[in-house]
Amino acid sequence: MRVSISWLKQLVQVNESVDDLSERLSMxxxxxxDVDDLSARAQGVVxxxxxxxxKHPNADKLSVCKVDVGAQAPIQIVCGASNVRSGIHVPVAMVGATLPAVGLTIKAGELRGVASNGMICSLTELGLTEQSDGIAILDELDESLPPNGSPVAPLLGLDDTVLELAITANRPDGLSMVGIAREVAALTGGSLSLPELDLDPSTSPLTTELDGCFYTITRIEGVDGSKPSPTWLQQRLERGGVNSVNAVVDVTNLVMLEQGQPLHAFDADALEQLTGQPVDAKSFAVRSARDGEIFVxxxxQKRTLDSRVQVVTCHDRPVAVAGVMGSLESGVTASTRNIWxxxxxxxxxxxxxSAxxxxxxxxxxxxxEKGLPVEMTLPCSARASALLSQEFSCSESGRWVGGSGPAEAGPVLLRRSALHxxxxxxxxxxGPEDLDDTSIENCxxxxxxxxxxxxxxxEVMAPPSRRQDLQREVDLIEEVARLVGFDRFGAHLPDPLEPGALTPRQQAERRLRQLFCATGLQEVTTLSLVPASEQEQRIAISNPLLxxxxHLRTNLWEEHLQICVRNLKASQRGCSVFEIGNTYSGSPEAVSQKAVLAGVICGDRRLSTWATSGKPQAPDYFQARGVLTRVMEALQLELSDRRLTDDARLHPGRAATLVLEGRPLGCFGQLHPAMAEELDLPEATYLFELDLARLLDAATRSNRWTPSFKPYPTVPFSERDLAVIVDRSSAATDLIQAIRKAGKPLLEQVELVDRFEGEQLGDNKVSQAFRLRYRGKNETLTDDKIQPVHDKVRAALSKQFQAELRS
Known part of the structure; x- marks a missing residue:
């Protein structure tokens, strides 16, 4: 919002300097x-x-002028404008003046051998117009001219400063000069001099389709679309960032800048020609556009509309995009004499x-889009009609109103105790003291x-311009604090103050991130908003930008694979990433959010090239799976693997369901070859996806999270190897669980050390060898104490898995 200080001073008493006022508004x-000092454009111009x-003796297109600038003697200026002539008053930039609009500093010099001591300026060189046909002739701009040598800035409206304000979404009243004037009055205590508004103009009911909006239309006859606006009106629009068109359109734009209510004028005669029918108030309607309708x-610019766009129609012909822009064919032109x-x-x-x-x-x-008070719709229409009556000998022939009008507003209770x-x-x-009632009431x-x-x-009744913002008690309290000054209130902290700390779950999550980074993976953060999918149902958001x-994402792995694709295309040999994020399922009415730990290990791992003499070597399945093992062991968690064959993302023979505490935690596996080929990813690409909530629950159980002292063993251990032939479908994890159960209490550790397949073992048979470590609590174990436990383990494997013992 651009705020002209000179216009603001006509609406409210301003005694502060521009810098002080800017500071108070910002606070x-x-x-x-930004602060735009317009006087700088004409500094040194008289x-x-x-x-x-x-005529210049050496150039046909140059003129040599003697100009009276109020000095003892006229000065000589060489001018190249075709419209320069004797007897006119012009803006003259003196030697030393700077024109920031064109980046020019005036110096004394010679042009084609003739001395020139200044420059006669055009409006473009003063920053008032983008283009001009020649120099500015002041006699044509104003009848009463100041003495020669006087600064030209006041004459051209350049004795002003414009503030560029950032207006937040909850303060639509700040998009009007009246709203800013009220704010300044509240901050400084200055008196207001606002334009008078007719709050209840005479109207007639309008019965037509309005698509849920409040709509007024006024017939005004006797305007002149060819008449330009007066200088003061053009200057106000220019400082507000709006181009001047003609007196009719400029009045509607002036009311928008002044009151914040956009207006639009239709050429009444043009509408009748377009529709081929007489036009009255009932001819107007508001509806959704039809797919394929054309609008200029x-x-x-020619645009094709669809059902998302709301349009204003005349005899069912679109003549405006509601609240955005009118049509070219129904707009005000030089031939306009009557308007709606x-x-x-x-x-x-x-x-x-629509926009x-x-x-x-x-x-x-x-x-x-920010929202306007419905109470101002009719008064602003009457305000524009009154301004048009001042410019033209025009008259209203009726004003019609339809739709839901202003509702009866109720007061908001502001409790003194709640404010304090x-x-x-x-x-x-x-010392500290509560804000007194008088100060609250004044604010x-x-x-x-x-x-x-x-x-x-x-009980507080907010003005119409602020009712959208001041709807609750806390809104009123905020306004009081804002006007009094937040910095004037003392600290209001809880008593007693207690130190904060991370919860075990937060600590565990941080440690997870650190552990994955320590294994060589990089943490990424991807957007939770994704496009629609044909493969799965995703929840659509109501107002997408693109x-x-x-839609809300249902997984993390798709974007992780795209990250790998982009990195490999950028000549990276590998890409290993992980992310902790949320996925979403359910329906728009009941969204379910789930925290997930997911990642991808793809291609060569750069941190390991020292072990391969610099040659690229992609990790195999077990090396990639070992990354998760190292992280989980650091958290004292043990994952077991179960064969997974029904996940379309993963290789059916190289995928596993990860089990924690007897329940599925997630999955790990090699990317399906078809998907890897489609994305042009290497074969050695592995995905993992874990339920973060269950993982943190397990990691923060008291028996794991709280360290407990365990004495170092004082007796040596004894190791035995055990090899058995079992069915190929028998998982090593299941065999280890059986060995642990049967080997209690002497068995301390068991691990798989070898797996062998061969024709000599038989069809669908494999040999699995385990190393068992036994240790007593207080004594060194001898064979006669170990052997019974070892035999018990053998018997358990034979019974549960029909294992054939090889050792």
Missing amino acids: AGFEVD VGNVLERE GLDD LESALFAPPRVRH RALGLRTDASSRF QLLGPLDAAD LTALGCQLSAHEQGW ADTS
């Missing part, structure tokens, strides 16, 4: 992004009178969808609120 929530104009906007003036309140989501569907954002749409409890005491010279009254006494505090971010 109050309206951050000042009013001059061309006394003589002669005021920007002369539209003032409406369109639903913010509908305007946002996004068309890729079009305008001053009007930005205001509608939330804000705390003020830091005063005599709210300055915002335009009406207060009535209540036994607990006040089709690629329109």
Whole structure:
């Protein structure tokens, strides 16, 4: 929002300097992004009178001018403009002046052998227009001119400063000069001088399809579309960042900048020619566009509409995109004599969808999207009609209103105790003290609120322009704190203060990240918004910015594979990543969120090249699976593997379900060859996906998380090897579990040391060899004590797996 200080001073008393005012607005929530001092554009530029104009002796297109600039003698200036002549008043940039609009510093010099001591300026060189046909002739811009030599800035409206404010979404009132004036009055205590509004103009009911909006249309006759706006109006629009078009359109834009309510004027005669029918108020309607409808906007761009776009129609012909832009064929032109003036309140989501569907954002749409008070729709229509009456000998022939009008607003109870409890005491010279009632009332009254006494505090009625923002008690408390100054309130901390600490689950999650990084994997963070999928149902979000971010993700591995693809295409030999993130399932009404630990090990691992003499060597299945083993062992967790054959992502013979504490935790496996070929990934690509919640539950159990002392053994161990022939389908994990159970209490450790397949063993038979470690608690074990336990282990394997003993 661009705020002209000179315009602001006409609305509210401003005694502060521009810098002080900028600071106060920024501290109050309206951050000042930029300060544009317009006077800098005309610094050193004065009013001059061309006394003589002669042709340059050495150039046909140059003129030599004698110009009176209020000095003792006229100065000589060489000018190249075709419209320069004697007897006119012009802006003259004196020697030493700088023109920032064109980046030029004026110096004395010679042009084709003739001395020149200044420059006669055009409006473009003063930053007032983008293009100009020649020098600025001040006699044509204003009838009363100041004396020669006077600064030209006041004459051209350059004696002003413009503030560029960043307006937050919860303060749509900040998108109007009146809203900013109210804010300044509340901050500084200055008196307001706001334009008078007719809050209840005469209207007639409008019965037509309005698609849920509040709509008013006014017939005004006797305007002149060829008439330019007066200078003061053009200057206000230019400082507000709006181009001047003609007096009719400029009045609608002025009301938008002044009050915040966008308006639109339709050419009444053009509408009748377009539709081929007489047009009255009932001819207008609001509906969703039909797929394929063509619309040409005021920007002369042809667009194809769809059902996401809301349009204003005349006899069912689209004449405007509701809240965004009018059509070119129904717009005000130089031949316009009668207009239909539209003032409406369109639903913010509908305007946002329309603007996004068309890729079009305008001053009007930005205001509608933030939300406007319905109470201001009719008064702003009447305000524009009054301004038009001042410019033209025009008259209203009727104003029609349809849709849901302003609802009866109710007061908000502000409790004194709630305010003091939330804000705390003020830091005063005599010690902390609560904010007094008078200060509270002054703050709210300055915002335009009406207060009535209540036994607990006040009943507050917010002004129409602030009712969208001031709906709750806490909103009023925030406004009081903002106007008083947040820095004036003392610390209001809990008593007593207790030190914070990470919970065991948070510590375990941090340790997980550190352990995976220590094994050579890199942590990544991917977007939780993804495109739609044909393979699985995903939850769509209601207002996506792009089709690629329109749904909630259901997994992490798809984006991890894409990361690998991008890295390998960038000449990386491998890519190993992991992520802790959420996946989403269910329906839009009941979204289920699940925390997942997932990752990919792909290609050569660069940290291991020292072991292969620098030659690339991709990890095999067991080396990749060992990464998870090392991490879990550090957390004192033991995972067992069960064959997995029904996961379409993974190689059916090289995949496993990971089991923790007897329950499935996730999966690990090599990427399916078909998918690896489709993505152009190496064969040695492995995925893992674990349930984070279950993993943290297991890692933080008291018997694992709290270290317990265990004495070092004082007696030696004894090892025995045991080889058995079992069915190929028998998992080593199951055999180890049976050995552990049968070997209690002397068995300390068991591990698989060999697995052999051969024809001599028989069909579907394998040999698995285990190393068992026995140790007594207080004595060295002898063979006569070990052998019975070892025989018990052999018997258990024979009974459970029909194992044939080889040793």
